[in-house]
Amino acid sequence: MFPEPIRKFIDVFSRLPSIGPRMATRLAFFLMGLEKGERIRLEHALARLNTLDRCPRCFFLKNETEALCDICADPHRDPRIIAIVEKELDIVSLEKTGKFKGHYLVLGDLPEKGTLMSIHKLRLKHLEERIRNELGGKAKEIVAALSPTAFGDFVTSIVAQEFKGLAERVTRLGRGIPTGGEIEFADEDTLGSALERRI
Numbered sequence: 001m002f003p004e005p006i007r008k009f010i011d012v013f014s015r016l017p018s019i020g021p022r023m024a025t026r027l028a029f030f031l032m033g034l035e036k037g038e039r040i041r042l043e044h045a046l047a048r049l050n051t052l053d054r055c056p057r058c059f060f061l062k063n064e065t066e067a068l069c070d071i072c073a074d075p076h077r078d079p080r081i082i083a084i085v086e087k088e089l090d091i092v093s094l095e096k097t098g099k100f101k102g103h104y105l106v107l108g109d110l111p112e113k114g115t116l117m118s119i120h121k122l123r124l125k126h127l128e129e130r131i132r133n134e135l136g137g138k139a140k141e142i143v144a145a146l147s148p149t150a151f152g153d154f155v156t157s158i159v160a161q162e163f164k165g166l167a168e169r170v171t172r173l174g175r176g177i178p179t180g181g182e183i184e185f186a187d188e189d190t191l192g193s194a195l196e197r198r199i
Helices: 004-013 020-032 036-051 088-097 118-134 150-163 188-196
Strands: 052-054 061-063 078-085 102-106 139-144 167-172
Touching (some): 004 020, 078 118, 139 150, 150 167
Parallel strands (some): 078 102, 078 139
Antiparallel strands (some): 052 061
Protein backbone atom coordinates (compact mmCIF):
# COMPACT_ATOMS: atom_id res chain seq x y z
CA MET A 1 0.00 0.00 0.00
CA PHE A 2 2.88 2.41 0.83
CA PRO A 3 5.78 3.20 -1.50
CA GLU A 4 8.94 1.25 -0.69
CA PRO A 5 10.82 4.22 0.92
CA ILE A 6 7.91 4.73 3.35
CA ARG A 7 7.80 1.01 4.18
CA LYS A 8 11.56 1.01 4.81
CA PHE A 9 11.29 4.14 7.00
CA ILE A 10 8.49 2.53 9.06
CA ASP A 11 10.48 -0.70 9.41
CA VAL A 12 13.60 1.12 10.67
CA PHE A 13 11.96 3.75 12.87
CA SER A 14 9.45 1.38 14.50
CA ARG A 15 12.43 -0.30 16.21
CA LEU A 16 13.29 2.88 18.12
CA PRO A 17 12.23 3.24 21.78
CA SER A 18 8.65 4.43 22.26
CA ILE A 19 7.95 4.61 18.52
CA GLY A 20 6.32 1.43 17.18
CA PRO A 21 4.76 0.97 13.70
CA ARG A 22 1.86 3.39 14.15
CA MET A 23 4.03 6.27 15.38
CA ALA A 24 6.65 5.51 12.70
CA THR A 25 3.93 5.75 10.04
CA ARG A 26 2.72 9.08 11.42
CA LEU A 27 6.29 10.33 11.58
CA ALA A 28 6.94 9.31 7.95
CA PHE A 29 3.92 11.24 6.70
CA PHE A 30 4.74 14.23 8.92
CA LEU A 31 8.25 14.36 7.46
CA MET A 32 6.88 14.07 3.92
CA GLY A 33 4.76 17.14 4.67
CA LEU A 34 7.85 19.22 5.41
CA GLU A 35 9.65 21.26 2.82
CA LYS A 36 12.51 19.42 1.15
CA GLY A 37 15.07 21.77 2.76
CA GLU A 38 13.82 20.82 6.24
CA ARG A 39 14.12 17.10 5.41
CA ILE A 40 17.68 17.69 4.15
CA ARG A 41 18.57 19.45 7.43
CA LEU A 42 17.17 16.47 9.35
CA GLU A 43 19.17 14.10 7.14
CA HIS A 44 22.36 16.05 7.87
CA ALA A 45 21.61 16.05 11.61
CA LEU A 46 21.22 12.25 11.54
CA ALA A 47 24.40 11.84 9.47
CA ARG A 48 26.38 13.89 12.01
CA LEU A 49 25.64 11.25 14.65
CA ASN A 50 28.18 9.13 12.73
CA THR A 51 30.91 11.54 13.87
CA LEU A 52 30.44 10.45 17.49
CA ASP A 53 32.36 7.74 19.28
CA ARG A 54 32.63 6.34 22.82
CA CYS A 55 35.02 7.84 25.34
CA PRO A 56 37.69 5.22 26.09
CA ARG A 57 37.65 6.11 29.81
CA CYS A 58 33.96 6.30 30.72
CA PHE A 59 32.07 5.11 27.59
CA PHE A 60 30.05 8.34 27.33
CA LEU A 61 29.77 9.97 23.90
CA LYS A 62 32.51 12.14 22.41
CA ASN A 63 33.46 13.62 19.06
CA GLU A 64 35.53 11.10 17.13
CA THR A 65 38.28 13.72 16.71
CA GLU A 66 38.67 14.19 20.49
CA ALA A 67 40.65 11.85 22.73
CA LEU A 68 38.13 12.02 25.64
CA CYS A 69 34.61 13.21 26.29
CA ASP A 70 34.12 16.73 27.69
CA ILE A 71 33.63 15.40 31.23
CA CYS A 72 36.79 13.26 31.33
CA ALA A 73 38.80 16.06 29.71
CA ASP A 74 37.61 18.71 32.20
CA PRO A 75 40.54 19.51 34.57
CA HIS A 76 38.14 21.00 37.15
CA ARG A 77 36.45 17.66 37.82
CA ASP A 78 37.71 15.19 40.43
CA PRO A 79 38.76 11.91 38.73
CA ARG A 80 38.95 10.21 42.16
CA ILE A 81 35.14 10.33 42.51
CA ILE A 82 33.41 8.08 39.98
CA ALA A 83 29.69 7.51 39.52
CA ILE A 84 28.67 4.26 37.86
CA VAL A 85 25.53 4.82 35.78
CA GLU A 86 23.50 2.56 33.55
CA LYS A 87 23.11 4.74 30.47
CA GLU A 88 24.20 8.00 28.91
CA LEU A 89 20.92 9.76 29.68
CA ASP A 90 21.58 9.13 33.38
CA ILE A 91 24.72 11.27 33.06
CA VAL A 92 22.69 14.00 31.37
CA SER A 93 20.15 13.91 34.22
CA LEU A 94 22.82 13.94 36.95
CA GLU A 95 24.71 16.77 35.25
CA LYS A 96 21.58 18.93 35.23
CA THR A 97 21.64 18.94 39.02
CA GLY A 98 25.03 20.69 39.06
CA LYS A 99 25.88 18.76 42.24
CA PHE A 100 28.29 16.10 40.97
CA LYS A 101 31.81 17.15 40.02
CA GLY A 102 33.43 13.75 39.56
CA HIS A 103 33.78 11.37 36.63
CA TYR A 104 31.54 8.57 35.36
CA LEU A 105 31.44 5.04 34.03
CA VAL A 106 28.56 4.07 31.72
CA LEU A 107 27.79 0.44 32.51
CA GLY A 108 25.26 -0.13 29.72
CA ASP A 109 21.56 -1.00 29.77
CA LEU A 110 20.80 -3.46 32.54
CA PRO A 111 18.36 -6.32 32.02
CA GLU A 112 15.32 -6.40 34.28
CA LYS A 113 16.61 -9.54 35.98
CA GLY A 114 19.26 -12.21 35.65
CA THR A 115 22.99 -11.65 35.85
CA LEU A 116 25.44 -9.09 34.55
CA MET A 117 26.26 -9.55 30.89
CA SER A 118 29.82 -9.69 29.58
CA ILE A 119 29.77 -6.01 28.51
CA HIS A 120 28.94 -4.97 32.09
CA LYS A 121 31.69 -7.17 33.53
CA LEU A 122 34.22 -5.81 31.01
CA ARG A 123 33.35 -2.23 31.87
CA LEU A 124 33.63 -2.85 35.61
CA LYS A 125 37.01 -4.53 34.97
CA HIS A 126 38.00 -1.47 32.91
CA LEU A 127 37.14 0.75 35.88
CA GLU A 128 39.21 -1.42 38.22
CA GLU A 129 42.20 -1.04 35.89
CA ARG A 130 41.58 2.70 35.60
CA ILE A 131 41.68 3.01 39.40
CA ARG A 132 44.84 0.92 39.66
CA ASN A 133 46.69 2.67 36.80
CA GLU A 134 45.50 6.27 37.06
CA LEU A 135 44.63 6.68 40.74
CA GLY A 136 47.35 4.63 42.40
CA GLY A 137 44.98 1.81 43.30
CA LYS A 138 42.50 3.80 45.36
CA ALA A 139 39.55 6.01 44.38
CA LYS A 140 38.18 8.53 46.84
CA GLU A 141 34.57 7.45 46.22
CA ILE A 142 32.63 5.12 43.94
CA VAL A 143 28.97 6.11 43.65
CA ALA A 144 26.59 3.40 42.46
CA ALA A 145 24.20 5.79 40.68
CA LEU A 146 21.85 3.11 39.42
CA SER A 147 18.08 3.19 39.23
CA PRO A 148 16.42 1.83 42.41
CA THR A 149 14.97 -1.29 40.80
CA ALA A 150 15.45 -4.82 42.11
CA PHE A 151 18.19 -5.51 39.56
CA GLY A 152 19.71 -2.06 40.07
CA ASP A 153 19.98 -2.88 43.78
CA PHE A 154 21.53 -6.25 42.92
CA VAL A 155 24.17 -4.59 40.71
CA THR A 156 24.80 -1.99 43.42
CA SER A 157 25.61 -4.81 45.85
CA ILE A 158 28.05 -6.29 43.29
CA VAL A 159 29.71 -2.88 42.88
CA ALA A 160 30.00 -2.48 46.66
CA GLN A 161 31.63 -5.90 46.96
CA GLU A 162 34.04 -5.55 44.02
CA PHE A 163 35.21 -2.01 44.78
CA LYS A 164 35.39 -1.98 48.58
CA GLY A 165 39.17 -2.43 48.45
CA LEU A 166 39.61 0.04 45.58
CA ALA A 167 37.85 3.04 47.09
CA GLU A 168 37.86 4.88 50.39
CA ARG A 169 34.10 4.55 50.30
CA VAL A 170 31.43 3.04 48.06
CA THR A 171 28.10 4.85 48.18
CA ARG A 172 24.75 4.76 46.46
CA LEU A 173 22.23 7.47 45.72
CA GLY A 174 19.99 8.43 48.60
CA ARG A 175 16.41 7.31 48.28
CA GLY A 176 14.92 10.49 46.86
CA ILE A 177 14.11 8.40 43.79
CA PRO A 178 11.18 6.02 44.27
CA THR A 179 11.87 2.30 44.09
CA GLY A 180 11.26 1.15 40.53
CA GLY A 181 11.85 4.67 39.18
CA GLU A 182 14.45 5.55 36.58
CA ILE A 183 17.13 8.21 36.98
CA GLU A 184 16.51 9.46 33.44
CA PHE A 185 12.98 10.59 34.37
CA ALA A 186 13.68 12.03 37.83
CA ASP A 187 13.51 15.81 38.21
CA GLU A 188 16.63 17.83 39.02
CA ASP A 189 15.66 18.57 42.64
CA THR A 190 15.01 14.90 43.43
CA LEU A 191 18.27 13.84 41.79
CA GLY A 192 20.19 16.62 43.52
CA SER A 193 18.79 15.50 46.86
CA ALA A 194 19.68 11.88 46.10
CA LEU A 195 23.24 12.91 45.27
CA GLU A 196 23.61 14.97 48.44
CA ARG A 197 22.22 12.18 50.61
CA ARG A 198 24.14 9.32 49.05
CA ILE A 199 24.90 6.60 51.55
